[in-house]
Amino acid sequence: MTAGLLARLRAPLAARADLGEALALGWVALSPAELARRPIRLDGRAAALGDLFDLSGEPRGRIRFEGDLRLADRLAAGLGEGEVTVDGSVGDDVGSGMAGGTVVIRGDAGVRAGAAAPEARRGMTGGELVIHGNAGPAAGTRMRRGLIAIRGRAGAGAGATMIAGTVVIMGAAGPETGLWSKRGSIIALGRISIPATYRYACTYQPAYLRLVLTRLHTRHGLPIKPRHLSAFFRRYSGDLADLGRGEILEWTAK
Amino acid sequence: MNVRGVYIEDTFAEAFTMRVARIVITARNPKWAREAALKLTGFATSVIGCKCEAGIERVLRSGETPDGRPGLAILLMAMGKDDLPKRLIERIGQTVLTCPTTACYDGLPDAPDRVGVGSALRFFGDGFQSSKVIDGHRFWRVPVMEGEFLVQEKFGMVKGVGGGNFLILARSADAALEAAEAGAEAMSGLAGVILPFPGGVVRSGSKVGSRRIKSMIASTNDAYCPTLRAVTETALPEGVNSVLEIVVNGVDAPAIAGAMRAGIDAACRDGVVAITAGNYGGKLGPHHFHLRKIMSEGGGA
Structure with missing residues (x-):
């Protein structure tokens, strides 16, 4: 990325960092110096974003993080605007409760990506969270709106208790995916174990999936193939132990 | 001369100022896109007797449509800005919703004046309809006997x-x-x-x-x-x-x-x-x- 801000990690993280407040409020017009003053917590103690990162570039609505952020939690939590890219893996709770904007993780994400904060009723309520690697357990739990796309595997409970929104999993989906969901869509392009509380409805070609998958390919470079676009999907309705208005769409070669 | x-x-x-919407119809193949388009634009020669005027603007290649399927662009025109939404809803509802394999999209995405179309047609789903927001636009998924009808919530309207x-x-x-x-x-x-x-x-x-x-x-x-x-x-x-x-x-x-x-x-x-x-x-x-x-x-x- 050539335009926007660059946040380069000064030194490898030795303790967990909570970046939840760094981008939660409006940030797209902030200069590097202003953004450097945003509060974070490092190993439980108050700090500033600039204590961990060298910030440079021009505010253009984009920020790119460089460095090993596997111990950095809650990045882009509550995000409402702009585009956040991480050139590698990230810690837990990335995009927690985000309401808008785009988060792109070039590596893996920890637990609860795009999910609800422990005290919150809702996870993501908007925006797009794209994980080019694997996602830890509980991605998208209690999400209300928005799109999560996981190029690799998803841990257990992806989309569990989701209220609405869309979770696309290109790799294998872990157990209990979609459990207790009210509404929303889980798109499984890889292996998935359908919860017992979902019921098979039909095998068909949902037109809207072509829009979703085409966007993931053109906008985010995910390897969507013609076989995905022209495919049939097995539709399971669920979770019938809850509202039952959600769906799991399982890709099938037939 | x-x-x-x-x-x-x-x-x-x-000539006169009218309100115009561009409707994009896609289908599994060109035949069904055209079938829907011909019905939608039928009996739409003159506002004098048809309440609106419509025609096929051009054939769209797969790469030009929102869902990558074959499609057609249609212009539908009415005299007033209150008329156009009615004509869109009744014609798309009777001719595109009913036609196998079709989906229906707004062809004027940059028009600031937006009129509800899918937002009205969704009620055919009798409570089973659902929506998706994709790239900032809402689409309605209406369950039908064949499978599912997809229609964009709002269509652009401009002066034509x-x-x-x-x-x-x-x-x-x-x-x-x-x-x-x-x-x-x-x-x-x-x-x-x-x-x-x-x-x-x-x-x-x-x-x-x-x-x-x-x-x-x-x-x-x-x-x-x-x-x-x-x-x-x-x-x-x-x-x-x-x-x-x-x-x-x-x-x-x-x-x-x-x-x-x-x-x-x-x-x-x-x-x-x-x-x-x-x-x-x-x-x-x-x-x-x-x-x-x-x-x-x-x-x-």
Whole structure:
């Protein structure tokens, strides 16, 4: 990325960092110096974003993080605007409760990506969270709106208790995916174990999936193939132990 | 002015401001996209009797449609901004929703004026409908017996122009038809315009009102009827035995002018005596398309 801000990690993280407040409020017009003053917590103690990162570039609505952020939690939590890219893996709770904007993780994400904060009723309520690697357990739990796309595997409970929104999993989906969901869509392009509380409805070609998958390919470079676009999907309705208005769409070669 | 020996009358076509929406229909294959488009644009020649005017604008390649399937772009036009949403809802609801494999999208995404279409049609889903927001646009998924109908929630509406026209005055009915077919062919598929009449051609041009029945909005244009030459104030030159009209609507005046230029040029051929246009003295419609100006800008002589 050539335009926007660059946040380069000064030194490898030795303790967990909570970046939840760094981008939660409006940030797209902030200069590097202003953004450097945003509060974070490092190993439980108050700090500033600039204590961990060298910030440079021009505010253009984009920020790119460089460095090993596997111990950095809650990045882009509550995000409402702009585009956040991480050139590698990230810690837990990335995009927690985000309401808008785009988060792109070039590596893996920890637990609860795009999910609800422990005290919150809702996870993501908007925006797009794209994980080019694997996602830890509980991605998208209690999400209300928005799109999560996981190029690799998803841990257990992806989309569990989701209220609405869309979770696309290109790799294998872990157990209990979609459990207790009210509404929303889980798109499984890889292996998935359908919860017992979902019921098979039909095998068909949902037109809207072509829009979703085409966007993931053109906008985010995910390897969507013609076989995905022209495919049939097995539709399971669920979770019938809850509202039952959600769906799991399982890709099938037939 | 003459174009290849055809006299271009020094007159203008008088056209009106209308509201226009562009509808994109896609389907599994071109056949079903066209089936839906033909039904949607059927009985939509003139607002006088059809409440709206519609036509196929052009065929879209798979790469040009939102879902990557074959499709068609349609322009649907109505006189008022309150009329257009009604026409969109009833026509898409009856002809696209019902047609196998189709989906229906807004073709004017940048238009700031938005009207609800999918937001109304979703109720056919009887509570089982659901929506998805993709790239900032909401789409409704309506369950149907075949599977699922996808329709965009809102469609763009812009001001367009309706009633661009020219008349082909020919020595014979065959010559008039041949010239009209050539003109319509040259205009079909041009971006931003439609020809709402059958094959793009009108044989029954009208005048405002009636000589005898006060309640009639329009009646036959007797000045251009060859059979009435001897009994009315005719506008026909000597030797003219048949007249056909091409009506063109579009998203803006330049699109119509360009289409008229292409159509008139193609229609100027053997057997055609003159090209003229319909107007109301310039008092009713704000858009005036002067034939000689249009043809001179296009290089006609």
